Amino acid sequence: MAPLLLTAHDCVGHIHLVIGSNSIANARCLKSIEVGATPIVIASPEAEAHYALKERIEAGQVKWVRRDFEDIDLTTLGRDEIDNVVDAAFVTLGGKELLSIRTHISTVCRRLRIPVNVLDAPNLSTFSLPSTHSDGPLQIGITTSGKGCKLATRIRREVAALLPPNFGSAVERLGTIRRRIWEEDHRVQHLEDEDDDVAAQKPTFNQLISESDQTAAKTRRIRWLSQICEYWPLRNLASITDADIDGILQSYSISSQSSPTTHIDPPPLDISTLSLRARPTARIILAGSGPGSPALLTLATHRAILTATVILADKLVPAPILDLIPRRTPLHIARKFPGNAEAAQQELLTLGLSALQEGETVLRLKQGDPYIYGRGSEEYTWFEERGYKPVVLPGITSALSAPLFAKVPCTSRGVSDTVVICTGTGRKGKAPEPPEYGEGKTVVFLMALHRVGELVDSLVDPPEDRKGCAWPKETPCAVVERASCSDQRVIRSTLEFVVKAVENEGSRPPGLLVLGKACEVLKGRGGARWVVEEGCDGFEGLDDALGLHSGGGEMREMAVERENISAI
Numbered sequence: 001m002a003p004l005l006l007t008a009h010d011c012v013g014h015i016h017l018v019i020g021s022n023s024i025a026n027a028r029c030l031k032s033i034e035v036g037a038t039p040i041v042i043a044s045p046e047a048e049a050h051y052a053l054k055e056r057i058e059a060g061q062v063k064w065v066r067r068d069f070e071d072i073d074l075t076t077l078g079r080d081e082i083d084n085v086v087d088a089a090f091v092t093l094g095g096k097e098l099l100s101i102r103t104h105i106s107t108v109c110r111r112l113r114i115p116v117n118v119l120d121a122p123n124l125s126t127f128s129l130p131s132t133h134s135d136g137p138l139q140i141g142i143t144t145s146g147k148g149c150k151l152a153t154r155i156r157r158e159v160a161a162l163l164p165p166n167f168g169s170a171v172e173r174l175g176t177i178r179r180r181i182w183e184e185d186h187r188v189q190h191l192e193d194e195d196d197d198v199a200a201q202k203p204t205f206n207q208l209i210s211e212s213d214q215t216a217a218k219t220r221r222i223r224w225l226s227q228i229c230e231y232w233p234l235r236n237l238a239s240i241t242d243a244d245i246d247g248i249l250q251s252y253s254i255s256s257q258s259s260p261t262t263h264i265d266p267p268p269l270d271i272s273t274l275s276l277r278a279r280p281t282a283r284i285i286l287a288g289s290g291p292g293s294p295a296l297l298t299l300a301t302h303r304a305i306l307t308a309t310v311i312l313a314d315k316l317v318p319a320p321i322l323d324l325i326p327r328r329t330p331l332h333i334a335r336k337f338p339g340n341a342e343a344a345q346q347e348l349l350t351l352g353l354s355a356l357q358e359g360e361t362v363l364r365l366k367q368g369d370p371y372i373y374g375r376g377s378e379e380y381t382w383f384e385e386r387g388y389k390p391v392v393l394p395g396i397t398s399a400l401s402a403p404l405f406a407k408v409p410c411t412s413r414g415v416s417d418t419v420v421i422c423t424g425t426g427r428k429g430k431a432p433e434p435p436e437y438g439e440g441k442t443v444v445f446l447m448a449l450h451r452v453g454e455l456v457d458s459l460v461d462p463p464e465d466r467k468g469c470a471w472p473k474e475t476p477c478a479v480v481e482r483a484s485c486s487d488q489r490v491i492r493s494t495l496e497f498v499v500k501a502v503e504n505e506g507s508r509p510p511g512l513l514v515l516g517k518a519c520e521v522l523k524g525r526g527g528a529r530w531v532v533e534e535g536c537d538g539f540e541g542l543d544d545a546l547g548l549h550s551g552g553g554e555m556r557e558m559a560v561e562r563e564n565i566s567a568i
Helices: 023-034 051-058 071-075 096-111 149-161 167-197 211-231 234-238 242-256 271-278 299-307 341-357 376-385 398-405 449-460 464-469 498-505
Strands: 015-019 038-043 063-066 088-091 116-118 131-135 138-142 283-288 310-313 331-333 361-366 391-393 418-423 441-446 476-481 489-494 511-515 530-534 556-560
Touching (some): 023 038, 071 096, 088 096, 131 149, 299 361, 310 341, 341 376, 398 441, 398 476, 398 511, 449 498, 449 511, 489 498
Parallel strands (some): 015 038, 015 088, 038 063, 088 116, 283 361, 283 391, 310 361
Antiparallel strands (some): 530 556
């Protein structure tokens, strides 16, 4: 197979015919709009249009011809200046049952010399759309010649990841330099030509100037620009500023007034200066990743994930968050397990310090908020003592957001006016002293489910000197696991049965325990010993607006009455 001829077309004002109304049709319309073309969709009135395509049709960005395709559409719906012939056709109809229609449209387009692209049919297409990376004037297109669009997208991402951030701005600046140099060359040449009619000649009039000298003088700057574009590291080119451009052009304007035989020094742009600008500065960032869903990341933390050069993550940071990390970025996940927590913590600190000493930007990525049982203050002090002052980015703490996703209001008038956040695991694994009972109190226990039996015993049957602090066995509680994620699970119970519920249903970390009457303000158990709720509906109706594609799953409740759990 001969390679394809890759070209870049100016499609402003063109008419693109899109046959079909599915998600691919929506993607083709979006691409046409991006390049300045006008898409026209042809689809049967009975066809179901993609939801995003409907929005564009209603907004007037896309015209919908509600009928089946006819051959005459190719020569009547186009621009007047080209006799109403459309500029390109996209066939998005799929399925073997429509193969004859797809083949027919391709044949007609070829006969009329109209570029045509047929979905998943390279043999019927006269062109394909590459996977494109766009950054201002910079565009990079990757194609596999119809052999795999997903692979092309993957390659495009990998190539784009190698570029310095915002490299399109550097391309724009270099283009400005090139245009201004070209204008200066032609302006000087024009002035020299006009000098032929001047009566008073310059002192250099009789000086011998060869044609090669004139050519060298006029092209010296443009050759210099070509050389730096060819040989300088991209990170150096990316660090060129508007001030650099002004200095170059000012220097060039002055030197351009010299005699063609006068030696012109290179513009005042030193690569060593740019190298110093481009050199990364060592930095440590402590950031919270929220309860689990990527939608709950702060913008600052999301940017830190994309720009860090080394990432050290807690073991419980969910996979959807880790999936945001660029593939080029080294990732180290804490190897914490019972009995190894301190050693794993020290390992991460050592890795972070080594990376900082090499000038890296280190992101210490934590679950929830770094200062809520995340050792944030300890790590801040540790790095600061070694000469690296951390930047701390807050995260949405699971202590407050997990109850929210479980429909548990931590405070509610007349029910709960106090919120207490506790840990179920103290230093070196020691169990801390639990809070005393309060009727209007909501208590959230983090890192406690692995010892929930011991915790419940300490609450309902405290030592003799704390008998007045005992919690009633009928106190409502809720176990919330993987809050805000598509596989979120909530177990609603009481202190009397929560241990059996956790033993029977198993563990799905990370999770926490919420305790207090607030657990039944919005949703109860219906008389069951415990109720299990699967899935997260906290983003219901907002999935498209927030860009969530994790599924979420429907909430399904299973009210399970266990009369005799011991046999199980």
